[in-house]
Amino acid sequence: MSYCDAKKKYEAIGVDVEKAIETLKKVPVSLHCWQGDDVRGFDQKVASLSGGIQTTGNYPGRARTPEELMADIDVVLKLCPGTKKLNLHACYAIFDDENGGWVDRDKIEPKHFKKWVDFCKERGLGCDFNPTFFSHPMCDPLTLSSPNEEVRKFWIEHGKACIRISQYLAEELGVPCVMNIWTGDGFKDIPADRMGPRMRYKDSLDQILSEPFDFNKVKPCVESKVFGIGVEAFTVGSAEFSLSYAAMNKDKCIPLMDNGHYHPTEVVSDKIPALLTFFPEIALHVTRPIRWDSDHVVLLDDETKEIAKEIVRCDGLQNRVKIALDYFDASINRVSAWTVGFRNLQKALLMALLTPNEELTAVQDSGNWTELMVKQEEFKTLPFGEIWEEYCKRCNVLPDGEWYAVVQKYEAEVLSKRGN
Numbered sequence: 001m002s003y004c005d006a007k008k009k010y011e012a013i014g015v016d017v018e019k020a021i022e023t024l025k026k027v028p029v030s031l032h033c034w035q036g037d038d039v040r041g042f043d044q045k046v047a048s049l050s051g052g053i054q055t056t057g058n059y060p061g062r063a064r065t066p067e068e069l070m071a072d073i074d075v076v077l078k079l080c081p082g083t084k085k086l087n088l089h090a091c092y093a094i095f096d097d098e099n100g101g102w103v104d105r106d107k108i109e110p111k112h113f114k115k116w117v118d119f120c121k122e123r124g125l126g127c128d129f130n131p132t133f134f135s136h137p138m139c140d141p142l143t144l145s146s147p148n149e150e151v152r153k154f155w156i157e158h159g160k161a162c163i164r165i166s167q168y169l170a171e172e173l174g175v176p177c178v179m180n181i182w183t184g185d186g187f188k189d190i191p192a193d194r195m196g197p198r199m200r201y202k203d204s205l206d207q208i209l210s211e212p213f214d215f216n217k218v219k220p221c222v223e224s225k226v227f228g229i230g231v232e233a234f235t236v237g238s239a240e241f242s243l244s245y246a247a248m249n250k251d252k253c254i255p256l257m258d259n260g261h262y263h264p265t266e267v268v269s270d271k272i273p274a275l276l277t278f279f280p281e282i283a284l285h286v287t288r289p290i291r292w293d294s295d296h297v298v299l300l301d302d303e304t305k306e307i308a309k310e311i312v313r314c315d316g317l318q319n320r321v322k323i324a325l326d327y328f329d330a331s332i333n334r335v336s337a338w339t340v341g342f343r344n345l346q347k348a349l350l351m352a353l354l355t356p357n358e359e360l361t362a363v364q365d366s367g368n369w370t371e372l373m374v375k376q377e378e379f380k381t382l383p384f385g386e387i388w389e390e391y392c393k394r395c396n397v398l399p400d401g402e403w404y405a406v407v408q409k410y411e412a413e414v415l416s417k418r419g420n
């Protein structure tokens with residue numbers, strides 16, 4: 001079937017295919033830099049992650065330097081359609097002789113991200129940012145909720161430094177910077193005091209957000225979590241805590257939902273319209289949890305499609321929903337992992353845009369649940385592949401069936417030559 005024939009099928013159900021393609025092209029999706037090196041970064045010489053976050057696998061070819069990571073990201077960018085932003089973590093600061101060498105996380109400055117700014121400028125990318133509250137000797141193991149004031153102060157200073165860096169990124173690139181605060185703070189076993197850590201975390205957030213910034217340029221977020229490996233019994237930044245914090249501080253922060261951070265039968269797709277009822281803006285980490293927050297590569301599975309549908313139906317595509325990816329698979333080719341996940345999210349968004357949402361809403365409101373089921377099921381077998389192929393073509397990226405050869409060649413020529 002040709003693109004034209006496929007388009008006719010969608011037109012028959014009232015969908016404007018050209019509009020869907022043009023809309024998706026402009027939707028910013030944030031590409032997480034941390035898939036390329038298993039979330040290690042460049043500022044610490046740690047052998048493995050700590051602080052409630054873990055990668056599994058030892059596939060060869062991990063990026064070990066900024067140059068290698070940038071080269072890998074370039075391959076991914078060329079294989080992914082749509083508007084991309086780069087998502088950086090503070091631990092990806094680049095220290096060199098020109099900028100005075102290494103400093104600790106409480107002292108990082110915009111200049112340590114100048115090379116990333118140049119990278120983004122050359123490629124026309126906006127940039128999002130994340131303070132890094134894990135994999136560091138100052139995690140005791142708590143950070144922003146620590147009872148040790150010296151430790152807590154260190155991490156507050158880190159958060160403030162990150163606000164300044166986020167403002168710099170937004171100003172340099174002319175695109176708002178989403179700055180996400182996530183800590184793995186919590187306990188392995190039953191605590192005696194659950195409120196103390198939360199009161200300290202709240203105070204730390206207040207102090208970080210007291211750093212001056214322009215809320216039109218910097219979008220601080222608070223990301224909640226249900227539990228982490230090693231911190232199974234109690235999480236300081238739980239769902240209720242984080243959502244309440246964002247709700248009480250709407251003028252300076254927004255809630256972030258990671259779909260790996262809830263009890264297994266809860267779905268973020270349903271939470272999107274719930275939050276958009278109250279918040280002008282929300283942020284998402286799209287990932288794939290398997291039984292826990294395992295951060296598997298995003299597939300074109302039911303929940304990914306449902307999340308995309310809610311973003312589209314709630315009119316969240318341009319500004320209201322800040323979309324980012326967050327997964328890290330170290331057991332397969334990392335460039336392929338990145339690309340598959342990004343393309344899958346694009347596919348899910350395109351599918352959502354190719355749905356006659358207004359018509360279906362009318363059917364729902366008329367109470368005709370029989371017709372609603374028939375229609376929703378029949379749409380599943382419309383010729384989506386042809387539209388996707390056309391979308392890739394218009395974005396100048398290779399279609400399915402062709403891009404993987406590029407990754408295989410890159411693996412043979414570049415990745416396989418890297419040591420550990």
Ligand code: RNT
Pocket residue numbers: 034039052053089130182223225258285293326
């Ligand atoms: C961890 C959180 C957090 C991190 C990134 C690296 O559970 O999802 O968002 O994955 O900041």
Ligand code: ZN
Pocket residue numbers: 223258285326
């Ligand atoms: Zn996340």
